[in-house]
Structures are given as C-alpha cells and as structure tokens.
Amino acid sequence: MIILLGLELATGNFALIPIAVKDKRTRMSLMLFNWTWVLFGNLIGGVIYAFLYYIVITQMGHSDPATIPVALRIIDIAETKTIGYAQYGLSGTVTAFTSALLCNWMVTLGTVMAFSSTTTNGKIIAMWLPIMTFFALGYEHAIVNMFLIPAGIMLGANISIADWWLWNGLPVITGNIVGGMIFTGLMLYWTYKTSEPK
Template sequence: MSYVKPADLVTAMVDAGRSKVFLTTRETLVRAFMGGAILALAAAFAVTVSVRTENPLAGAILFPVGFILLYLMGFDLLTGVFTLVPLAWLDRAPGVTWPAMLRNWGLVFVGNFAGAFLVAVLMAIYFTFGFSSEPDAVGQAIGTIGEGRTVGYADHGAAGMLTLFVRGVLCNWMVSTGVAAAMISKSVMGKVITMWMPIMLFFYMGFEHSIVNMFLFPSGLLLGADFTVSDYLLWNEIPTVVGNLVGGFTFVGLTLYLAHGRRGGTAGAPSAPASPDLEKELVH
C-alpha cells in the first residue's frame, strides 16, 4: 500500500532526523543551498503570477511546485530540520546531541541563506535589466512586501512583534505538515498531493517563512525598498526563525510523536548510525 500509517510515519521522521545529524558539512550545506535556491525561485514565480494575473490565489496554488521539487530531490530547509532533528533527539537516537542538532541547524541556515540570496541577486538583475532601469511591476511588488513586513510590524511595536511571531508559528505548522506529508505516501503522486495542500495554505495566508523571507527581503533591498538590513533582521528574520522553530516542533513533530511515536516503537531505535542512503530511501 502507498499510504504510510501514522506510527510508521513517526518512525520515518525520527530516522530522517537522525540521518541529517550524520551528514557531512559539505552534504548539509549543498542540500541546504539548493533547498533555499529552489524555494526562492518558487517564491519569485508565485509573486510574478500574483502580480501579472492580479490573482494572489493563483500564485499560492502554484508556489508549492518549488517545495515539492526540493523535497523530492532530497534537499533541506531550516523549517524541516526544526521538526525532524529534535524528534531524533527526543527519541534518544544515538549520536543526536544538542551540539549535533545546533550544528545541523546552523549549517542549514547558512546554506538556505546563501541559496536564497543568490537567487535574490539574479532576480534583481532580471527585474532591472542588470540594474540599468527601475524594477518592473513584479520587482516593485517584492519591495512593497519587504516594507510591509518589517516597518509595518515595527509601527505596531510589541503587538507587531507578537503578530510576526504568531505568523511564524502558523507558517511552520503548515510547512512541517508538508514535510511530514512527504513521507506519508510511498508514491510520487501521493507525496505531491499531500505536500501541496498545506504549502498552498501557508503562502496564501501570508504567514512568515524564514527561508522565503531570505529571498524576499534581500530582493527588496537590492530593488530599492525603504527599509534597512537591521529592520529585516530585527523585525522579521530573527522572530520568524524562532516562530518557525516553535510551530514546527510543537504542533507537528511533538504532537505526532506523543500521539503515535511510542506505539510505533520509535523509542529505543537501533543504535547503529543512520545509513547515508536513508534519506534517499525515504525520498526526503
């Protein structure tokens, strides 16, 4: 059967989290770089569709293409490892320690940012004919997003910061549901359909995704938007990362583990290090 039952799903998630800890630095950075780059291209595509069709729903429907492609190819996002690696630590998988987990998160963050930033530079060139003219309508829309989601939050003070954090929580609740959905079916079509739904929801609702923002906000700055790097970090990226961590682990990883993990026998998993090909077998 192509459907993976919840108990087996949790086992697969724990195994995937454990395997990430044992990846080399090069493997982790390359997977994260490509994950950030592909998601950034999907974000540029979705904004382009939304602007040119004047229909934000059309952009949201098409945005999951990037997420699906990157996970089918075994690349990584910070939002995903925020959910999977802590599960392996919670399950007491051998070798999954706090330092190992933090190392994985740090490398994935760096790789995601590098990939997203490269796409931001390339798309800024695309939108401005190599910085020789004003940005087109899509470039202007990206700048507006950057301003609204930095100084727009700052204008509301503490209430704005709370809203930003909550949007980050809600975002990775959905995104990590998509990460889990990548393992809930053994067929490619099943994976595509189940990943598509929560990712479309998060994008249309305007929740805050740390990796998408690694593209949108540097793009806005390159295209002349009226906010600063410190605005971006303080009033978006840092609170979004924290919200993404809380949302993904609390509402997806932990809840699935508490509901199905021990019944699935994930506690006390075999002590051998994860196979380098484990993620390929999981298609994750």
Template sequence: MEGKTSKANLVKNWVASYAGNFVGSLLLAYLAFKSGTLGNAPASVAIATAKCGLPFSTAFVRGILCNWLVCMAVYMASGCASLIGKMVAVWFPISAFVAMGFDHSVANMFIIPLGMLRGADVSVSDFLLKNLLPVTLGNIVGGALCVMGLYGSTFGNWGKKKDE
C-alpha cells in the first residue's frame, strides 16, 4: 500500500505462504493422528464439528478478531528489543484469541483435519466452505484493514497523495 512491493508480489507471497501452511498443517495433522501422541484427541472432534457448524458471518467475524490480535502480537513484538519482551508481547494477544475461541485459518488447517481423521462428521466441503473460506477472508480483513490499514493511514503513506 505504500509502494514497497507490487500487488503481484504481495499476492504471490500470500499464495505461497497459504499453500505452504496448508500442506504443512495437513501433514502435521496426519502425523499427529498416526503417531497416537494425542491419544484419541476427543476435543479435536468436538472442535472440528463446532467450527464447521458456524454460520458464515460468525466464522468471518471470528476470523477478523483473531487476526487483529495475531497481527497486533507481531506488531508489538517488532517493537521490542529483547527476546523476553517479544515473548511477553506475543503471549497476551495469542492467549486472548485462543481463550475467546476466535478462528485463525492456519490453526484451523490443523485442528479441523485432525478432528476429521478422528471421526468428526465434517466433510472436506464443510471444512473448506463453511470454515476455511470465511475465516480466511476474516483473517485478511482483520490483518490488512484493521491493523495494517489503521497503522498505514496513521503513521505511513497509505491514503496520502504522492505530493504530500
């Protein structure tokens, strides 16, 4: 938005990151399932079922709120010089999103497939269309508009004319 990268490079980065996270999350879910390290993981079944049963608008808003907190964690950590400061800065917003039950697309790329492997009555279509799509769109709004947009328009050049 401030001309530091092209829109094409932004989209390319987002697609590569999303695809890599998706493949990695599916692989981790499969390995966790096969390893038996999580026992029978009954919570994953309940979580997958509940998350895929949300109305589109609810999943979308949960995605906005979640990535707002995640991006604030990254933003706050970037302002800290010490490792301890970065850890504390990240801890509270991430703990808040987990405690409040918000949805992050990458986290859901792991927990919902794990629940499906454990027997959740969730189809691939349910996962992709009823959860991953609205949550991803919400995550984009939460990060790009609620954090970057506000920050860029307040402190950066976003929305300002070239001659200002």
C-alpha cells in the first residue's frame, strides 16, 4: 500500500537513496535527514496504530488481553523479538541484525521490482513474492516492529521500552540499512551502471 500510494517507507529508502548519493544526485546529509524523519514518522504511525488496535481488541481496556487469543499471540511475538534475543546476549543481537539484513534485502527487492511495472496489478505482483518471503521466514522488519512491539507492551508483554530498543530496535534498524543499501541498492547500481564515455 505504501509503494502504491507513493508514501515514504524508511526501509525502502535505505536502498534507494544511497544509489542517488553514490551517483552524486544528492548529498549524504540529505539522505540522513530523510532517513531520520521517515523513521520518526513511521515510528509515530506504528505506535498510534498499536494504540488504536489496543482500543479495539480490548474494548477500550474492558477485556483482559489474557483472554484474547490474538492478543496473547502478539504478546508472545513481542517478547520473542526482544527478551528472546536478550537471553543470548551478543549472539542474540547478531541474530536480530542478520534477520533484519535478510528482511530488508527482500523488502527492497519488492520496492525496486514495483518500478518494473506501470500498472497497479503489475506492481502488486512484482512486490508480492519478496514481501511474502520475508513474512514467511519470520525476518525482522523495523517498521513492522514499530507496531508489533508497542502493541505487545500495551497488551501486557513483559518487556520495557529499553528492551525494545536495545534488543530489537537498534540492531534491526542497522540490519535493515545494511541489507537494503548493500544487497539491493548498491548491488543493482554496480550491476546496471554504464561507463561514462571519456
């Protein structure tokens, strides 16, 4: 939906803007400005959506999340994505980073492949396989987690804001940047870059 509507997805920008910087079409400072504000906007949107979801699923706090199967599943996933990594220390951090790297390789392939079509159906078909791959394999996507982990916290997950950012937020954003920038953006740039005539 974000790609079709022409909106800003931070993880897509991790692949696309470095190409423009490499090609000297924009500056590094403007790329970092974009990444900062788009991440911040995605974070605000994710947390607001999590709050609205909490209102709906708990009937504005009148239903106990412990009695709602989907709420229990969100809590379990949020805890797995944070304290699940924490129990392994540095190995958990490396795992979260690597999962995020692989995730954004898929997400940014979907973003770039959407450019291969001029029709809505073509764009959806082009994006479908890489996005479904990342979901099916359970990879870490920073923007998805900006909804999922706050929703888990609101529903009663045994995690703190610090747990979120230390064990998931920071390593996952870093992995998403590396995966999108190197494995999709720069690899495609180097593959298709034509030599300038002398």
